[in-house]
Amino acid sequence: xxxxxxxxxxxxxxRPLTNTIPKPLMPLANMPFVDRVIRYLAxxxxxxxxxxxxxxxxxxxxxxxxxxxPIDVGYVVEDEPLGTGGAVRLAARDREEQVVVMNGDILxxxxxxxxxxxxxxxxxxxxxSLKRVADPSRYGLVLTGADGTVLGFVEKxxxxxxxTDEINAGIYFFEPWVVGEIPISGSCSLERExxxxxxxxxARVIGYRQNCxxxxxxxPDDYLLAHRDILRRAxxxxxxxxxxxxxxxxxxxxxxxxxxxxxxxxIGDGCHIAAGAHVGRYSVLxxxxxxxRRARVERSVVWERNRLEEDCRLSGxxxxxxxxxxxxVELPEGAVCxxxxxxxxxxxxxxxxxxxxxxxxGDGRHSGTGVQGVRQLSSxx
Ligand code: GTP
Numbered sequence: 001x002x003x004x005x006x007x008x009x010x011x012x013x014x015r016p017l018t019n020t021i022p023k024p025l026m027p028l029a030n031m032p033f034v035d036r037v038i039r040y041l042a043x044x045x046x047x048x049x050x051x052x053x054x055x056x057x058x059x060x061x062x063x064x065x066x067x068x069x070p071i072d073v074g075y076v077v078e079d080e081p082l083g084t085g086g087a088v089r090l091a092a093r094d095r096e097e098q099v100v101v102m103n104g105d106i107l108x109x110x111x112x113x114x115x116x117x118x119x120x121x122x123x124x125x126x127x128x129s130l131k132r133v134a135d136p137s138r139y140g141l142v143l144t145g146a147d148g149t150v151l152g153f154v155e156k157x158x159x160x161x162x163x164t165d166e167i168n169a170g171i172y173f174f175e176p177w178v179v180g181e182i183p184i185s186g187s188c189s190l191e192r193e194x195x196x197x198x199x200x201x202x203a204r205v206i207g208y209r210q211n212c213x214x215x216x217x218x219x220p221d222d223y224l225l226a227h228r229d230i231l232r233r234a235x236x237x238x239x240x241x242x243x244x245x246x247x248x249x250x251x252x253x254x255x256x257x258x259x260x261x262x263x264x265x266x267i268g269d270g271c272h273i274a275a276g277a278h279v280g281r282y283s284v285l286x287x288x289x290x291x292x293r294r295a296r297v298e299r300s301v302v303w304e305r306n307r308l309e310e311d312c313r314l315s316g317x318x319x320x321x322x323x324x325x326x327x328x329v330e331l332p333e334g335a336v337c338x339x340x341x342x343x344x345x346x347x348x349x350x351x352x353x354x355x356x357x358x359x360x361x362g363d364g365r366h367s368g369t370g371v372q373g374v375r376q377l378s379s380x381x
Contacts, residue, residue: 003046004091006084007104008054013219016338017320022056024104029230029239030268042071044112051075052087085188092179103170107226109235110212119173124206126178129169131214139167140191142207150205153191169214220318220336227301228282231264
């Protein structure tokens with residue numbers, strides 16, 4: 001079976017992290033997210049994956065070249081964004097077979113085999129996975145009839161205006177002929193253009209419901225929640241390292257006997273944790289990260305090669321690769337730091353940002369030159 005992973009989006013809601021790395025390559029519990037998606041598909045009988053790339057395609061090419069996968073992994077690159085439909089058209093060269101299409105940013109344990117079985121049993125042309133959420137206002141909604149037939153789509157309704165709480169969960173199964181209906185040139189959206197057109201023409205488009213874990217890693221909060229859910233086993237997912245007293249510990253880790261680590265947490269290969277330092281539960285430290293004396297990390301995700309100097313504090317924060325947090329700096333709750341940011345002690349901009357909610361620090365383009373400006377993260381796109 002063939003699967004297409006849509007991985008060409010810009011991940012704007014996760015800026016500034018996605019200024020230097022595409023969202024599907026961001027680590028999730030110290031493993032590139034796209035590798036989790038590929039493993040998930042391989043575990044459900046997929047034998048061949050095509051990544052539909054656009055934004056920062058070169059990062060993907062390098063990653064794929066150095067990674068061993070249990071199944072065939074190839075890619076296509078869009079010169080300009082083709083939208084979710086155009087990407088499928090480009091990636092589905094062989095139109096003779098059924099195809100799974102999946103957004104490249106979805107963490108789920110959906111039983112794909114059961115979805116495909118339901119597709120066959122119901123004689124569907126297209127099956128769309130649905131997920132019921134508490135606040136549908138920021139998602140694309142799917143309107144269905146009593147028997148699950150898809151009637152229409154509503155894009156991101158304002159709060160209180162949602163006609164349903166069922167959203168498009170971003171996993172589809174197509175009969176072979178469907179791909180041939182996508183216009184040959186230009187951009188096309190699956191949910192705004194292709195699906196409504198085919199419904200009008202009488203295609204059998206079915207919504208598939210299953211009670212499963214689902215998180216689309218769209219925002220910093222989603223990303224932190226996904227880590228928390230993996231660590232507390234709300235979803236079963238491999239975590240690199242040996243599990244010791246509820247914490248995953250990598251190779252070559254040094255933890256002072258006078259440091260404190262609260263489980264569950266993840267400490268990547270080659271991390272050093274000095275005396276008096278504290279790693280709170282639901283924290284993840286990437287490879288080669290150093291916590292100096294009395295540095296404190298709570299509920300935070302820190303990528304590789306970061307240096308957290310003496311007495312600094314992070315809570316609910318996300319740090320890209322290779323940041324330096326200077327002594328005594330206390331990052332505001334929800335801070336998101338671009339890779340390569342240096343956050344000097346007593347930085348005015350950091351202090352001013354304290355208490356302001358989610359703040360982005362650095363822009364990822366001028367690594368090593370200090371705080372690049374602090375701005376309120378926008379929840380809009
Ligand atoms: P935001 O910019 O924050 O909305 O994130 P995003 O870029 O991931 O956009 P969105 O969540 O709407 O995209 C859903 C999935 O489709 C993601 O896996 C994207 O990578 C992918 N995607 C969106 N647009 C395109 C496109 O034009 N081409 C390709 N190949 N993939 C796309």
